[in-house]
Amino acid sequence: MVRLMRCVTNRFRGENELPFFFGTPAILWQIIFFIVPLLAILFFSVSVFNSQGSLIGFSFASFKYFFSMPYVWVILRSLWLAFFNVSVCFLVAYPVAYYLVFRAGSFKPLLFFLLVLPFWTNFLLHIFAWFFVLEKEGFLNLFLQSVGLISKPLHLLNSSFAVYLMMVYYYLPFMILPLYAALDRFDGDLIEASYDLGATWWQTIWKILIPSTAGGIVTGFFMVFVPSFGEFVIPELLGGDKIMYVGNVVSYLVLGENTGALGGAFTVLSCLVLGLSAFVCYLGIVRLIKMLK
Structure with missing residues (x-):
């Protein structure tokens, strides 16, 4: 993972140490199966729904x-x-x-x-x-x-x-x-x-x-x-x-x-x-x- 992130950084700097294409599947995997679910959990933790299941607002009461x-x-x-x-x-x-x-x-x-x-x-x-x-x-x-x-x-x-x-x-x-x-x-x-x-x-x-x-x-x-x-x-x-x-x-x-x-x-x-x-x-x-x- 450290190697992958170093290659991504070098790519943006113009240093083509490793073709960026090789790291794309791993990056997509992390985004789809880790970052997106974590953001979804964060969204539902601050969301307030009514009895019909409709979103009516946001609140941090759950954290309190x-x-x-x-x-x-x-x-x-x-x-x-x-x-x-x-x-x-x-x-x-x-x-x-x-x-x-x-x-x-x-x-x-x-x-x-x-x-x-x-x-x-x-x-x-x-x-x-x-x-x-x-x-x-x-x-x-x-x-x-x-x-x-x-x-x-x-x-x-x-x-x-x-x-x-x-x-x-x-x-x-x-x-x-x-x-x-x-x-x-x-x-x-x-x-x-x-x-x-x-x-x-x-x-x-x-x-x-x-x-x-x-x-x-x-x-x-x-x-x-x-x-x-x-x-x-x-x-x-x-x-x-x-x-x-x-x-x-x-x-x-x-x-x-x-x-x-x-x-x-x-x-x-x-x-x-x-x-x-x-x-x-x-x-x-x-x-x-x-x-x-």
Whole structure:
């Protein structure tokens, strides 16, 4: 996407780095399926209709109503879920990607196959499979009881624990793959050279590996953080109806009776919060990587 926008900018400057025609389908796709629906949501969030469904005016009452409701805590809860998920996924994915690139050897094709294997099955099947693991008579409770860690089954379903666990399980490959691609382009001899020059294992990671794979880190961050913020299916099926996140609230408001305008306002504000949070995190990651160099 960055490459595409650079080509568009160069086109208007007269620098024909890439024929503009090549980027036109992607630009049209973004306009039709992202910008236009978002503008439509914004329009309905400020529109006032009468009982016959005719437009009679515009009002920002939905936005004021939003700030008077506890939906702000829903956004904060979703932000925390996204931050937690992207942090855990990164801490787990980086060693896995490193092992796949530099230590897997002849087992790399098999391990990579196992990594992408979950994508071959339906997402809902994954969730229902976790029902059998997390229910009171499920595998996890039976295992904990058999080793004497608990005396009675734990209530794991319809809880934040189930949501967080499933989020990490599902989004972990989306963090591993860009890190794998970045590490695969990295020259492994630089690691040995750093050791020869007296660098410690920790210094090699922070001074060489992390800055050299910054592109993969940023890509993995956006691939995990953005969809985690608006995740609907996992909280809906595993979190129960007591814990609400952005995706659940948007669904209830947009599909509810006489709450469409409020749903539109909530969607627009959620998108603004998400964009601002992602931008701030991006600047923080870039600044941290520059400090490490």
